[in-house]
Structure formats: C-alpha cells, structure tokens
Amino acid sequence: MLDLIHDYWLYFLVxxxxxxxxxxxxxxxxxxxxxxxxxxxxxxxxxxARVSTIAALRRPVTVLVxxxxxxxxxxxxxxxYFFLPTVTxxxxxxxxxxxxxxxxxxxxxxxxxxxxxxxxxxxxxxEAARALGLAHRKAMRRVILPQALRSMLPSLVNQFVSTIKxxxxxYIIGLTEASFIATQVNSQVFVHPTAVYLLLSLTYxxxxxxxxxxxxALEKRLARRALPHMARSPGSPTASAASNA
Amino acid sequence: xxxxxxxxxxxxxxxxxxxxDETIAKGEVVVVCGPSGSGKSTLIRxxxxxxxxxxxxxxxxxxxxxxxxxxxxxxxSRIGFVFQQFxxxxxxxxxxNCTLAPIEVGGARPAxxxxxxxxxxxxxxxxxxADAWPAELSGGQxxxxxxxxxxxxxxxxMLFDEPTSALDPEMVGEVLLVMQGLVRDGMTxxxxxxxxxxxxxxxxxxxxxxxxRILERAEPHAFFNHPQHPRAQQFLADIRTPFAxxx
Numbered sequence: 001m002l003d004l005i006h007d008y009w010l011y012f013l014v015x016x017x018x019x020x021x022x023x024x025x026x027x028x029x030x031x032x033x034x035x036x037x038x039x040x041x042x043x044x045x046x047x048x049a050r051v052s053t054i055a056a057l058r059r060p061v062t063v064l065v066x067x068x069x070x071x072x073x074x075x076x077x078x079x080x081y082f083f084l085p086t087v088t089x090x091x092x093x094x095x096x097x098x099x100x101x102x103x104x105x106x107x108x109x110x111x112x113x114x115x116x117x118x119x120x121x122x123x124x125x126x127e128a129a130r131a132l133g134l135a136h137r138k139a140m141r142r143v144i145l146p147q148a149l150r151s152m153l154p155s156l157v158n159q160f161v162s163t164i165k166x167x168x169x170x171y172i173i174g175l176t177e178a179s180f181i182a183t184q185v186n187s188q189v190f191v192h193p194t195a196v197y198l199l200l201s202l203t204y205x206x207x208x209x210x211x212x213x214x215x216x217a218l219e220k221r222l223a224r225r226a227l228p229h230m231a232r233s234p235g236s237p238t239a240s241a242a243s244n245a
Numbered sequence: 246x247x248x249x250x251x252x253x254x255x256x257x258x259x260x261x262x263x264x265x266d267e268t269i270a271k272g273e274v275v276v277v278c279g280p281s282g283s284g285k286s287t288l289i290r291x292x293x294x295x296x297x298x299x300x301x302x303x304x305x306x307x308x309x310x311x312x313x314x315x316x317x318x319x320x321x322s323r324i325g326f327v328f329q330q331f332x333x334x335x336x337x338x339x340x341x342n343c344t345l346a347p348i349e350v351g352g353a354r355p356a357x358x359x360x361x362x363x364x365x366x367x368x369x370x371x372x373x374x375a376d377a378w379p380a381e382l383s384g385g386q387x388x389x390x391x392x393x394x395x396x397x398x399x400x401x402x403m404l405f406d407e408p409t410s411a412l413d414p415e416m417v418g419e420v421l422l423v424m425q426g427l428v429r430d431g432m433t434x435x436x437x438x439x440x441x442x443x444x445x446x447x448x449x450x451x452x453x454x455x456x457x458r459i460l461e462r463a464e465p466h467a468f469f470n471h472p473q474h475p476r477a478q479q480f481l482a483d484i485r486t487p488f489a490x491x492x
Contacts, residue, residue, distance in 0.1 A: 127295055128332035132346035133322025133398065142345060146336045 023176030035102035043110025050115040068108040094175035117148035157215040252301035263457040276444040279454035325395030325403040331387040333379035340375040365393040385416030405436040
C-alpha cells in the first residue's frame with residue numbers, strides 16, 4: 001500500500017498536470033467548491049421564489065423543483081452531456097457538464113432548504129418587520145433570512161457533503177476527477193484494488209469530514225452570538241442554562 | 246385621525262368584521278374590549294393592513310390605507326404597532342431592534358438613530374439593557390423594548406394588540422405604566438386589552454365588540470357603571486364574578 005501511495009500520489013492528486021489536463025483530487029475539490037459557490041445564490045433565489053406571493057414566480061419554480069427532484073442526478077448529467085450540445089451547437093466539456101448538473105441539482109435542493117428555513121421563522125417576525133414600515137425585501141434581508149440561515153445550517157451542510165460525493169459521477173462521462181484517476185491507477189497496478197479504493201474512500205471521507213467540522217465550528221460561533229436566545233421562552237430556567245453554554 | 250367606513254372582513258364564510266363605522270380623533274385613547282373571537286384584534290390589525298378588508302375603507306390622516314398603490318410602508322412607519330407576543334428580532338440586540346427601522350425606513354444616520362434609540366430605551370427604563378439580546382430579558386422588559394422600537398419611528402398613533410396578555414401577572418404593571426406615560430404625552434392610542442383597570446383609569450372611550458360588531462361606545466365611567474347593550478352587561482358581569490356561572 002505504501003508503494004502504491006509512493007508511486008501514484010501525485011497522479012492521484014493532480015492527474016497528468018502540468019504535462020496534461022488537471023485531474024484527480026484537485027478537480028474533485030475544484031468542482032465541488034465551484035458547484036457549492038454557484039448553487040448557493042441559485043438556491044436562495046429559487047427558495048425566495050418558492051415562498052413568493054407572486055404566482056408567476058412561484059409556479060414555474062415549483063414545477064422545476066418537482067421535475068429536478070424526480071430524476072436521478074445521473075440522468076441529469078446525461079441530458080446535459082448529450083442533449084445540451086444539440087441546442088447550443090458545440091460540445092459541452094466534461095467539467096462544465098458536471099458543474100451545470102450539480103448547480104441545477106443542488107440549487108433545487110437548496111431552494112427547498114431555504115423555503116423550509118424561511119417558513120420556520122415565526123409569522124410574527126415578518127409582521128413586526130412590515131409593521132415598522134420595512135418593505136418585503138428589507139424584511140426578508142434584515143429580519144427573516146438571518147434567522148432562517150441559522151436554522152438551515154445543518155441541512156445546508158448535508159447538501160454540501162452530498163455534493164462532494166456526487167462529483168464522482170463525473171467518472172461516467174470521463175471527467176478525470178478522483179474516482180476516474182483511482183480507476184486508472186487500479187487498472188495499471190491491477191493487483192491492489194482493495195487498497196486503491198480504500199484510499200479513494202478515505203479521500204472522500206476526509207473532504208466531507210473536514211467540511212462537516214468546519215460547519216460545526218461555524219454553527220457554534222453563530223450560536224455564541226445569538227442562537228440560543230431564539231429557541232428560548234423568556235425567563236425559563238433551562239433557557240438561561242443554555243445561554244451560558 | 247383614523248376613520249372606518251362600512252368596513253367588512255371575512256375569513257372564508259366567517260364574517261369577522263361587520264359594517265364597522267368608527268372615528269378615532271387625534272389625541273384620543275380608545276380601549277377596545279370584548280369576548281375572545283369578537284373581532285377586536287382583527288379590527289386593530291386592519292388599521293395598518295396586517296389584515297386585508299373585503300369592503301369599505303379605513304383612512305388614516307385622510308389617506309385610504311387599503312387602497313391599491315398606496316405607499317403602505319410610509320403609512321405603516323407612522324403607525325406604531327405593539328404585538329401580544331412582542332416579536333422582538335432575536336438576532337439583533339435591544340438597541341439594534343430600535344434602530345433598524347429608523348435606519349432602513351427613515352433613512353436616519355446610524356449615530357443619530359442610536360442616540361434616539363437610547364433616549365427611548367431610557368424612557369421605558371431599559372437603557373442599561375441596550376446591548377442585551379431580547380431573550381435575556383423578561384417578558385415585561387421585552388414588551389417595553391417593543392414599545393420603544395415602535396416609538397423610534399415617531400408615529401403619531403400607537404396600536405396595542407393585547408400588549409399584556411402574554412405576560413406574567415407581576416409584569417403587567419410595568420408595561421401599563423409605560424403606556425400611561427404615552428397617554429400623558431398626548432399620543433393617540435388604540436388598545437385592545439382585557440385590563441379593565443387600564444380602560445377605566447386611562448381610556449377616553451371604550452368600544453365593546455362582539456361577533457364582529459361594535460355594540461357599544463361609551464366613556465369608561467358610563468360603560469362600567471351603566472352598560473346599555475345586554476351583551477356588554479353580560480360581559481362585565483362575567484369578568485367581575487368569573488365563578489358566578491360555574492356549575
């Protein structure tokens with residue numbers, strides 16, 4: 001196993017780079033990071049549209065959500081890879097294909113998380129903001145979303161972690177991400193499939209675990225600032241204990 | 246200052262407000278009372294359009310609040326509203342709760358909003374809690390902050406929707422005291438409350454509601470001593486001797 005690591009670690013991390021295209025873990029991380037970064041604003045906008053009172057905004061997004069949620073990510077990848085070029089006229093490369101698929105897929109799932117987060121904030125908060133004269137948009141931005149985002153954090157992390165793992169589907173269309181490279185290594189070495197795929201699994205685990213820990217730390221920092229107060233009823237003894245934690 | 250003209254409100258098949266006609270004058274303190282489900286909260290919530298109405302009109306300083314295209318946010322910023330459940334913003338400090346609207350709606354500079362908020366917190370006796378989080382306060386303190394928050398927009402009218410109903414009994418007094426201070430300053434108040442002591446001592450006028458109608462309007466003395474409508478007589482008898490009708 002050590003020989004394996006010794007011989008192939010660089011190939012596994014960056015693929016053929018700098019002689020060839022970037023690959024391996026670097027592509028996995030890059031793809032996941034870009035997907036998360038782009039899916040977040042998409043999810044936020046779709047989520048806001050899902051709770052909008054304007055039907056022209058809400059209905060098409062609702063249809064999109066049900067549609068995307070109803071097909072496997074794998075099929076979405078195929079659609080973008082094989083169908084999109086017939087519309088645009090030129091071939092979509094593997095990286096862009098995966099990125100588009102992940103952003104659409106994540107955007108929709110994040111939209112549902114955003115919707116649930118917004119609807120979880122008590123109605124009185126929105127009424128109080130509006131009663132002070134805040135417009136819908138300001139009430140959302142200054143009062144509802146800051147509270148919603150905190151309660152959404154665990155679900156967001158869930159989605160982000162599954163995005164990291166979903167990048168492995170790039171293997172199907174020949175994107176040289178970590179799983180693809182690991183398979184290449186396996187067919188070159190041939191006699192150590194267990195070791196190769198164990199290392200691959202470990203790589204995904206480390207990425208996901210790292211993200212989870214980071215999110216957990218973030219959650220705790222937010223909690224220190226204000227979170228424990230939100231769930232409290234005034235003056236209850238258990239609540240004051242929580243605020244000291 | 247506030248005028249109801251033939252206002253009707255429905256929740257589905259339920260007729261929540263029936264042909265309401267009422268005028269509330271500047272500087273007047275009006276208490277709205279009645280049994281639960283009588284429409285008093287609905288009535289007060291229509292004044293700043295937290296509830297829509299199906300017919301009629303409500304004007305505030307001559308402007309029709311329920312007209313389409315009215316500058317609702319500007320109107321609302323001139324009508325202070327205090328909720329039964331306080332509804333302080335839990336992610337903002339006490340001070341930030343009081344400066345949010347002046348900065349975001351009134352366009353005040355932060356320093357200026359800050360200064361005014363501190364003065365208002367001082368007025369409700371909570372200047373020392375400016376940097377606390379809402380949930381670190383008792384219910385009575387939260388409601389006093391909510392009043393300061395509403396006052397920060399300098400509204401000529403304040404609406405109170407059962408401001409003491411969610412409070413432990415020992416905290417009711419501190420909130421009523423702050424409200425009494427507003428009355429002394431000549432502010433226009435509309436208060437939905439079960440605090441009959443407040444109605445008797447502070448109100449200029451009492452409106453008694455039942456089943457979506459205003460059944461009686463009277464000065465407190467007349468209302469408490471010589472209620473005219475049978476429903477009002479029954480209501481007052483019930484709250485005075487709550488065990489009288491128990492089996």
